[in-house]
Amino acid sequence: MQQAFELARRNNRQLQVAELTLERSRAAVREAQAELYPDLTVNSDITRSQSAASEIQAEQLAAQQPNLQNNQKFT
Numbered sequence: 001m002q003q004a005f006e007l008a009r010r011n012n013r014q015l016q017v018a019e020l021t022l023e024r025s026r027a028a029v030r031e032a033q034a035e036l037y038p039d040l041t042v043n044s045d046i047t048r049s050q051s052a053a054s055e056i057q058a059e060q061l062a063a064q065q066p067n068l069q070n071n072q073k074f075t
């Protein structure tokens with residue numbers, strides 16, 4: 001019985017067209033549903049700049065703290 005149904009299904013052009021139309025419609029529904037979800041965009045940007053004044057300040061701080069030489073930190 002199952003084989004007869006599969007054979008009829010494969011040979012029935014109208015049924016094939018109807019199945020393809022149904023699948024296309026389901027895809028259109030999924031696409032429309034996806035439009036209901038919000039869009040999410042994430043951007044990041046990191047910029048580091050060091051001026052001569054900040055270098056001098058860093059050197060002065062390093063000179064004031066003899067325990068923190070060569071950027072070594074004790075934890």
